[in-house]
Amino acid sequence: MTLDLIAFDADDTLWHGEVHYREAQAELRAILAPWGSPAEIDQLMDKIEMQNLPLYGYGVKAFTLSMLEAAVALSEGEIRGGQVGQILALGRQMLEAEVRLQPQAHEALQELSHCHRLIVITKGDLLDQSHKVERSDLAPYFSAVEVVSQKTPAVYQAILNRYQTAPDQFLMIGNSLPSDVIPVLAIGGSAIHIPADTTWAHETVADFDSGQRGFYKLEDLGRLPDFIRAHFPAPAQD
Numbered sequence: 001m002t003l004d005l006i007a008f009d010a011d012d013t014l015w016h017g018e019v020h021y022r023e024a025q026a027e028l029r030a031i032l033a034p035w036g037s038p039a040e041i042d043q044l045m046d047k048i049e050m051q052n053l054p055l056y057g058y059g060v061k062a063f064t065l066s067m068l069e070a071a072v073a074l075s076e077g078e079i080r081g082g083q084v085g086q087i088l089a090l091g092r093q094m095l096e097a098e099v100r101l102q103p104q105a106h107e108a109l110q111e112l113s114h115c116h117r118l119i120v121i122t123k124g125d126l127l128d129q130s131h132k133v134e135r136s137d138l139a140p141y142f143s144a145v146e147v148v149s150q151k152t153p154a155v156y157q158a159i160l161n162r163y164q165t166a167p168d169q170f171l172m173i174g175n176s177l178p179s180d181v182i183p184v185l186a187i188g189g190s191a192i193h194i195p196a197d198t199t200w201a202h203e204t205v206a207d208f209d210s211g212q213r214g215f216y217k218l219e220d221l222g223r224l225p226d227f228i229r230a231h232f233p234a235p236a237q238d
């Protein structure tokens, strides 16, 4: 079976993502230290982020609003304008942070782009994710960047419909089992899981069946071109 379309997740697949959230949350703990312990702040942030997810979606702006909400709640309204400014600055720093690519991202994409159609499918904020693709210097390898609010089987199927790609000719590559692997296998596609050093707790799954058809796992992006060559015949060139 040949591949018509290969899609990459972005955060913690092509570049580091979660580490920026962890660093910002460490700074938030310092700002909110007068009102709570680090564990209390982490618990509250987790609860607020989960509550806000259906309304705010994923990404830095949603995370910044959740940090502000946690600050107001924990301080019972005592938080001052200067500290609000510090929290806003944390969000801005995340949006402007240097894009730190995963090792061998460039090489792998360059090689694959010679004989495959590559796209990005990422959750998050449209502007932020588009900026990161541009700043990463990876944009030339991709024919499109799809920013979605959720990665469900229906969302993947809708993308494949637009690209006129059959699920069995689609391969997704990403660090998250619930976002990048499980919904793709559910519609009959193939998925390669490349675990990241740091992955958001809510992007992990305890009881995943790794024996499923279409599921593969690799250590890093550097092994990807050889792996794809070995497992999927190259599409016929026009």
Ligand SMILES: [Mg+2]
Residues within 6 Å of the ligand: 009, 010, 011, 012, 013, 174, 175, 176
């Ligand atoms: Mg990811």
